[in-house]
Amino acid sequence: MRIAVAILNLVYLAFKSFNLKKKITILSRQSNKKTIDIRLLEEALKERDIETVVLTKRLTKSFSGGIKYGFHMLRQMYHIATSKVVVVDGYCILISIIKKKEGQRVVQIWHSLGAIKKFGYQTVGKPGGNREDIVKVMRLYRNYDYVIAPSRATATFYSEAFDIKREKIKLLGLPRIDYINNSDKRIQMKILEDYPKLKEKENVLYAPTFRKNSSLDIEGFLERFDFENYNLIIRKHWLDRTNYENVLSKGVVIAKNHDILDWIKISDKVITDYSAAAFEALLMDKELYFYIPDVYEYEENVGLNVDFVKERIGEYVFCREEHLFRAMSEPYCSENMKLFFRKYISIDCSNVTNRLSDFLVSLTNDFKGEHR
Structure with missing residues (x-):
């Protein structure tokens, strides 16, 4: 596993020379197609004339699945290397293991409205959780600048699960709330x-x-x-x-x-x-x-x-x-x-997608030109 991480970092060096652009890339392993959250978020970002790229693919546990995901990761590398903002809704291998470029922002929106059960760093060492050695090698949930949560109570859980400071957690919701409220x-x-x-x-x-x-x-x-x-x-x-x-x-x-x-x-x-x-x-x-x-x-x-x-x-x-x-x-x-x-779920449950989109766009507004 350590060798694989080293190889991925070595390959990424070929992409790091590309310039950052005022672009938002959304990465997901939750599905092979765009989830409701991603679809609504993409639509809202494009309405704001922000270049938006979406890459979704599940990693299947098979030899052929691993090969296919390897090629998918090459696409991820290019768009990560050229995006001012990267959004993920779960653990993304590359985002955690590679070195983030100067001026780049990574936002974890997660893929559910809360956390009744423990996950991430809350479960390290438990039978149904994560092994400590794998967590260290794969740098579980690292490189995030912000995490999105729907309440202060949930933010406390996320702070523990992502091993991230509370001030990096923003009280916003997921686009699915708008979908639920849609008639x-x-x-x-x-x-x-x-x-x-x-x-x-x-x-x-x-x-x-x-x-x-x-x-x-x-x-x-x-x-x-x-x-x-x-x-x-x-x-x-x-x-x-x-x-x-x-x-x-x-x-x-x-x-x-x-x-x-x-x-x-x-x-x-x-x-x-x-x-x-x-x-x-x-x-x-x-x-x-x-x-x-x-x-x-x-x-x-x-x-x-x-x-x-x-x-x-x-x-x-x-x-x-x-x-x-x-x-x-x-x-x-x-x-x-x-x-x-x-x-x-203590946030305002109206116009959630617009507020989340506005926040992501604001992270691109301090773009000062090309970064190496």
Whole structure:
């Protein structure tokens, strides 16, 4: 790994002679296509006549995948070397391991609305976290000038997770908030056309988070689920390799093709565990339930930023399926959930994309010409 890092730095020397331009480059490993956040951000930046480049590609764990990503990194090198501002939404290998050019700014916007579970430097040395030796070699989450967070409470978690000073964290949100608030219902209508059964009963979306060294007992969950009164939609994390196809015979819909935000929009109730999808569901005013049967194991292996009991939302936090499903059949009281949401998403949730874009553009305004 050390050799690979040295080689990448050596190759990057060939690009460092290029001049910086008043350009913003957005890099992502979250998807092979532009996420909602990236698409909206790109549109807003181009409206401001800022040259904007977007490079998105997942790194797959295979020989061919590694080769393809290697060529992709050459493209990244050129645009990193020529951009006044670089935006990332997760860990980017090159951004962390190479030496940043003078006058350049790097902004981490992250890829979720918060951090219920611990990550990054919060999990170093834990079974479900990062190995200390790899963190040092790969310079995990280094070279950031700013990190975007949606609240002071979340900023505290990000400061720990990214190992960055609190003053480098800006209280801004993600463009997806504007997407959630958008009244355009064309994609939701398309989902309902593709799955007409979802029009017949209330829809329950189950969106568990990724577990590195364990998996969920989905069979036990399905045995007790009330299929008579609800449709069940399962949206698995993109890193989750569990095969859920065997549940199709039970009438379960596996959420594919569309973004999780659109699946939340067509749902009446949302069940999750340690996923920040909880905040998105609350922003859409959905009935939210936390199902955490492995909470003690997860706390030991990964760790949690949020204490469900202290947040006073315990009436909607469950370790057993029967208690969860019983609560789903009863009237929902959302007052405590609203307080929970406002604590972790405290920013102004209007015109988020414009405010984030204005901030990024401001980082290009001190451009003084060409830098070597």
